[in-house]
Amino acid sequence: MKVSELGEFGLLELLGEIVGKSRNAGFASWQNLLIGIGDDAAVWRDDSPIHLATTDSLVEGTHFELNTIGWEELGWKAIAVNLSDIAAMGGTPRYALISLALPGSLETDSIYQLYQGMVQIADHFQVAIVGGNITSASKVVINISIWGSLESPFLLTRTAAAPGDQVAVTGYLGASAAALKMLKQKLNFSTETNQSLRKAHFKPMPRVNEGQILLQQGVKTAIDISDGLLADLAHVCRASKVSATINKDAVPVHPAVQASFESDYYYLALSGGEDYELLFTAPGHTVDQVKRAISCPVTVIGEITAGTPGEVSVIDSTGKSIPWQQIGWEHFKSQL
Amino acid sequence: MKVSELGEFGLLELLGEIVGKSRNAGFASWQNLLIGIGDDAAVWRDDSPIHLATTDSLVEGTHFELNTIGWEELGWKAIAVNLSDIAAMGGTPRYALISLALPGSLETDSIYQLYQGMVQIADHFQVAIVGGNITSASKVVINISIWGSLESPFLLTRTAAAPGDQVAVTGYLGASAAALKMLKQKLNFSTETNQSLRKAHFKPMPRVNEGQILLQQGVKTAIDISDGLLADLAHVCRASKVSATINKDAVPVHPAVQASFESDYYYLALSGGEDYELLFTAPGHTVDQVKRAISCPVTVIGEITAGTPGEVSVIDSTGKSIPWQQIGWEHFKSQL
Secondary structure, eight states: OHHHHHHHHHHHHHHHHHHHHTTTTHHHHHHHHETTTTSEEEEEOOOOOOEEEEEEEETTTTTBBBSSSHHHHHHHHHHHHHHHHHHTTTTTEEEEEEEEETTTTTHHHHHHHHHHHHHEEEEHOOOOEEEEEEEEESEEEEEEEEEEEESOOOOOBBBBOOOEEEEEESSBBBBBHHHHHHHHHHHOHHHHHHHHHHHHHHHHHHHHHHHHHHTTTTTTEEESSSOHHHHHHHHHHHHHOOOOEGGGGGGOOOOHHHHHHHTTTHHHHHHHHOOOOOOEEOOOHHHHHHHHHHHSEEEEEEESSSSTOOEEEEEEESBBOOOGGGTTTTGOOOOO | BBBHHHHHHHHHHHHHHHHHHHHHOOOHHHEEEEEESSSSSSEEEEOEEEEEEEEEEEETTBBBBBSSHHHHHHHHHHHHHHHHHHHHHEEEEEEEEEEEEOOOBHHHHHHHHHHHHHHHHHTTTOOOOEEEEEEEEESEEEEEEEEEEEESSOOBBSSSSOOEEEEEEEBBSSSHHHHHHHHHOOOOOOHHHHHHHHHHSSSSOOOOOHHHHHHHHTEEEEEEEESOHHHHHHHHHHHHHHHEEEEEEGGGGGGHHHOOOOOTHHHHHHOOOOOOEEEEEOOOHHHHHHHOOOSSSSEEEEEEEETTTOOOOEEEETBBOGGGGGGGGGGGGGOO
16 A cells, blocks of 8 residues: 555554554653654653754665665664764663655555664664654655763763874774675675675664763763764864874774775775764773773774874874875765 | 855854854753754753653655745744644743755755744744754755753643533634745735735744643643644544534634635635644633733634544534535645
């Protein structure tokens, strides 16, 4: 059945049912909810004094193509990219509002799957989907806003990087951009590699718990890697009015990317983007503490320096400077 | 200059400057803000125990056409429709996140004007614009999420209408739909009528203070009129499992609409939509109290009955039943 045949109320009812199953999970956000889907606004009780909110969109044709991403993956990813922003502040995500713009010619089942993907990841992080909005449009646009709270009076910001800080990242980089390249160029890899890359791109796992551990261990500066390692490090350097030098040979390239993209794995890991790992800076002893407290890999890849604000330099392990052209500076340009 | 020439950072900087002027106004939301535009998420301090959040989109081609609405009007309206949802719960709006999807070929000045319109109404209601997101798309999509708080433990919901309640509305209806008809059919009216209709459609004033007064006076049920008086009353009746009868001759049709649309002013007022007035139900003595406490017109137009849940009947002042066809039932159909 088409969305236009089911109509707005039918669709809202269907989505309400999917979300209703999540509500049965009964985690804290649901317990504190006073009014959910179906009124003018969502209403909840929360005594935390510090609140966080973020919003992000996925636009058909800009961020995804319907012939490569599955609807469930799309739902997962739309929530994941927002959770990643909350993670990069050290917050706890609690409530989500979903705004859908879509063509009436879509199959209802597609929207059902979309919401299944959203509920999967929302349940995983105990986030309650409490409202939103559906409207018609010629292309699919998914906008999500997530509200969260913060247990400590401290925050992970982009503005606290200081000369002498080490620059470190969680996990491995490059797999999401590698997946995009694989799909666009129709590259053939083993099923295992294919699935591993695909998962990195379409179902990224935001580092929510890891962000909270960074905060607990005294880290003050973090950002999530969405635009790409170099671009996001440049955001931090600009905001903190510092510069940075990173050693490209220290960057933890995803093993499947290193194995399958011999000629450009550095490009994919340094400039590819959409990894949704956390990039953070802190004094060496704080990074050591983080490594002991956290269960994912943490790799030191460079240091913050007192050079030109916003400047990021790349060297190799012999100390030789690497020109931007080799690692994809052109990717930094805006997509606007 | 085109948006694509200015680039994402240039644009963010420009918008940051416009919002920065609002920040100088220094109202409570700004004072409590810890992190605004430029980090991964917005962060603020707030000790209210009850929180509200709502989101709504305006999509080019579905909700507006760029050849009829001005950019400043578009910015105003995008915020207004969200504030109206907070108003319909009796809440106080506090923070806004703006998500823009737009073609790179747009003039930067258009986006500047868009934000001017947003800041105008945000300042009027002391709402701080604290973050958001810009991405490229083939059509303009503006998604806004607004977070608010509630001072009382009570709420205006859609679920509390009870048989015997009077049905009442604030202000006058029909002007917004009349403006749309005037523009689409290129109708010529006096400058005064033209401006009055245009303002109702493009720069609606959400009833934020009025929603709070309803709550203070003991009203429990309200909705904002966005889909149209009959459609929104049907939403309330469905949610409250009651029915309603309204007297079409009692409906406060906007004077300019009554004067200029002789043949279909009832249709415009009952089914036109986008009035952003408040529709509420309450016992007669509560409605009387509201009339004394509020400065805008409040008109009783019918009553809640114990009939088929969700059913809305229309009569005239002689008690004669009016068939749906005469007042536009077909407009109720979903736009999806």
